Every structure is written in structure tokens, then in C-alpha cells.
Amino acid sequence: MTRAGFAWIGDLNGDGKPDLVVVNGNNIDGSVGSVSVLLGYGDGTFQSAVSYSSGAYGADSIMIGDMNGDGHPDLVVANQCQSASCDNPTSDGEIGVLLGNSDGTFQPAVTYGSGGSYAA
Numbered sequence: 001m002t003r004a005g006f007a008w009i010g011d012l013n014g015d016g017k018p019d020l021v022v023v024n025g026n027n028i029d030g031s032v033g034s035v036s037v038l039l040g041y042g043d044g045t046f047q048s049a050v051s052y053s054s055g056a057y058g059a060d061s062i063m064i065g066d067m068n069g070d071g072h073p074d075l076v077v078a079n080q081c082q083s084a085s086c087d088n089p090t091s092d093g094e095i096g097v098l099l100g101n102s103d104g105t106f107q108p109a110v111t112y113g114s115g116g117s118y119a120a
Helices: none
Strands: 002-004 007-010 019-024 034-038 050-053 057-065 074-081 094-098 110-113
Touching (some): 007 057, 019 057, 034 057
Antiparallel strands (some): 007 019, 019 034, 034 050, 057 074, 074 094, 094 110
């Protein structure tokens, strides 16, 4: 898997074709951050983005890995803060874990405190 900025390239659905995952800070309406998955056709083109909540605010970075040992790619998102006000120093960062379903779709994020503000 290859990282480029705030995106990853990897095979998320097991078809041998590269897919994209992109992190989105906060949604335009001020709601929590999100990640978008674009499944690849294998010819340099991609399906429309499917977005998933990152579990908290200020989604900053993302990683692909098998977090539960089932052989399927999962997503881990670093979110800068728990609440909509990231300027509040008492709002610790959150890590969102989205377990993969093996077909390029993901379960809702389960969040864990990062232990500090502005997780990245």
C-alpha cells in the first residue's frame, strides 16, 4: 500500500485492482470528518466515492491495515478532536477504526481516545 498525502492506495475488495481511500477533515455542514473509498476498475478510473464517518472531528490522516487479524483491510483514522470545537484544549483527539467487510465496504467507526489533542 502506498501513501500520498492524505490518501492511501491499496486493494480494499480483494479483486487485485488498486483502490483509493481519502480522508476528509469535516463535512461542509460542520458534522464529523469522513473517509471516502473509491474502488478501482484497474484501468486508472474509479467508481464514485462512498463516504464513511471518521467517528470524530477534524479527520487528519488515515492508514490501511488488518487490525483484527481476519485478513481483510481495515481503516484507521486520526481525528484531531472529539467535539466540533477543536479549539477547546480539553477536547482530546480520537482514533476511529473502521473494520472492513472484505468487499470494499466498512463498518461504522469505533472510536478511541488518542490521549492528547490534535491527533494526526
